[in-house]
Amino acid sequence: MPSRIDTLTSTVKIVSVPKTDSKEGLPGVTIVLDNKTGEPRGLVNARLLTAVRTAAGSALATRVIFSNKEQEHKKTKELSLVVFGSGAQAKAHIQLLTHILPDQISRIVICNRTLPRAHDLVQELAPECSAKSIDISAFSITTGKSSTSSSSPGTGTGGSPQDKLREIVQTAHIICTCTNTTSPLFPGEWVQPGTHLNMVGSYTPQMHEVDQNLIARAWTLVDAKKECEHEAGEFILAKKQTGENGVLAELGEIFAEDGRVLKDSLPKEFVEVVQDQARGNINEKKKKDVTIFKSVGIAAQDVAITALVLDKAEAMGLGSVVDI
Numbered sequence: 001m002p003s004r005i006d007t008l009t010s011t012v013k014i015v016s017v018p019k020t021d022s023k024e025g026l027p028g029v030t031i032v033l034d035n036k037t038g039e040p041r042g043l044v045n046a047r048l049l050t051a052v053r054t055a056a057g058s059a060l061a062t063r064v065i066f067s068n069k070e071q072e073h074k075k076t077k078e079l080s081l082v083v084f085g086s087g088a089q090a091k092a093h094i095q096l097l098t099h100i101l102p103d104q105i106s107r108i109v110i111c112n113r114t115l116p117r118a119h120d121l122v123q124e125l126a127p128e129c130s131a132k133s134i135d136i137s138a139f140s141i142t143t144g145k146s147s148t149s150s151s152s153p154g155t156g157t158g159g160s161p162q163d164k165l166r167e168i169v170q171t172a173h174i175i176c177t178c179t180n181t182t183s184p185l186f187p188g189e190w191v192q193p194g195t196h197l198n199m200v201g202s203y204t205p206q207m208h209e210v211d212q213n214l215i216a217r218a219w220t221l222v223d224a225k226k227e228c229e230h231e232a233g234e235f236i237l238a239k240k241q242t243g244e245n246g247v248l249a250e251l252g253e254i255f256a257e258d259g260r261v262l263k264d265s266l267p268k269e270f271v272e273v274v275q276d277q278a279r280g281n282i283n284e285k286k287k288k289d290v291t292i293f294k295s296v297g298i299a300a301q302d303v304a305i306t307a308l309v310l311d312k313a314e315a316m317g318l319g320s321v322v323d324i
Contacts (some may be wrong), residue, residue, distance in 0.1 A: 003299030010078070012036055013046050013299070026050065030306045033160065042310045046082065046302070048088065052302040056091035057223050058198035059100050061251055061293030062174060064221070064261055065196045066101060077106035077133065078218035079209040080171050084185050084209070086112040086121045086138075093176045094125055098132055108136040109124045109168050119153035141165060141185075141273075166190050177201050177209040182233075188214030193289035199234070200295045209248055212241065218292040220247045220308035223301075231296040251293070 004010040015028035028046035033039065066079075081097060083090045090110060100104055108129065112118035118138035124148035128138040137148045143159030147153040169175070169190040175184060179201040188211045189226055191197070197218070202209045215238045222228045225247060235247065254262050313319050 001299050001302070004035065005300060005303045005307075006035065006036075008303055009033065009041065009310075010038075011306050013050075013302050013305045013306075015046065016051070016296050025060050030302060032306055032310050042313075042319070043308050044310060046306070047304050049302070050297075051088035051092040052096075053305040054089060054200050054295055054297060055096040055119050056305075057136045057251060057301065058093055058176065058200060058293055059297050060098040060255065061198060061221050062097060062196060062322035063100055065253065065291055066104065068172075076180075078105060079173040080107045080109070081105050081174045081176070082109045082111060082168055082172040083112045083176045083178060085176075085201060086110055086118040087178065090176070091121060091125065093178060093198065094136075095128065095198075096132060097174065097176070098129070099287065100131050103287045105132075105134055105174075108134055109172075110136070111165070112138065113139055113140065115143065115145050115153045116149060119147045122147065122149050127238070137166065139168060147219050156317045162282075162300075174198070179209060180207055181209055182206050184208055184211040187211060188217065191222065191290055196291045198293045198295070199232075200297075201230050205233045208237070210234055211236060214290065215292075216242070217288055218290045219288050220292045220294055220299075221249060221251055222247055222293070223295040225250055225252055226297045227296050227298060228294055232294055247294075 001013045001015070002011070010033040011030050012033070013028055013030045013248075015026050017026060025264065026047065028050060030044045030049070032041040032044060034041050046292040079101065081094070085092060092112075095107060098108075110118045110121055115138055118140065122136050123137045125136060129149075135148070137146055138147045138153065141161060144159065144164045145154050146164075147155055159224050165186060170192055172195060174196050175191070176198045177200065179185065180203070181201065191214055197210070199209050201207070212234070215234050220235075230236070230240070238244070256262055
């Protein structure tokens with residue numbers, strides 16, 4: 001995946017897609033090239049950076065929803081974050097969202113097919129969450145069992161896995177889907193009005209993390225319209241069925257270079273939904289009552305984060321220098 005930012009550098013990212021699940025993310029490397037000479041500047045491990053740059057996009061979108069004056073003024077720890085998946089993307093999303101909303105998230109639930117992997121992530125993130133007074137737990141979608149940072153995996157009370165999952169989804173304020181599933185993770189009707197979703201797992205026409213019920217209810221921001229039209233299964237299907245998919249704008253269109261939200265660039269209806277979410281005034285009669293940020297990943301993000309890391313590594317004298 002080659003890309004170039006004229007003011008930064010050029011990169012070529014090479015990614016392998018394993019045939020089996022990997023909690024570490026997709027293995028990959030990024031070659032950084034000098035824009036003037038074309039010579040290689042560095043070779044950087046892309047596995048972690050891919051997860052971080054994807055989560056950074058979700059964090060920006062979430063900031064649009066939750067960082068307005070009304071919500072900032074309240075500063076109450078009342079938000080519940082639910083994350084589907086237990087790999088590198090799930091970890092990065094939890095770390096970045098709790099960073100931008102440190103005083104607002106009070107509860108995190110990591111939902112995964114198997115409990116041990118989710119429990120391992122809970123254990124890994126427990127010190128960070130404890131420092132921010134955030135409760136974090138794991139839940140198995142298949143068995144209905146759960147665990148916390150202080151318990152061993154496999155605990156649980158009565159009730160079917162479906163009933164427990166419904167309660168988790170219904171009480172969520174922010175949902176992040178970080179899986180490559182081909183079928184929806186939960187019925188869209190479970191999602192309450194005012195919920196915000198960051199969807200980053202699906203990247204082929206065959207993948208669907210949420211159902212069409214939810215897509216029809218959502219005002220949607222994307223990282224790249226053209227790419228989502230060809231790669232995001234949920235939105236490809238919505239376009240086929242209804243002729244529209246609710247996509248309003250690309251994330252880059254609503255932020256200034258200094259990070260300010262350009263509210264004038266957002267459609268009036270979307271601004272009203274965001275304001276309603278912040279104030280707790282949810283009008284259940286509105287056809288569109290949730291917000292979604294959909295990301296399939298764009299190469300410019302890789303250029304930006306890799307250039308930043310390489311510049312810092314060179315300044316700090318990190319890494320190995322090789323003569324070619």
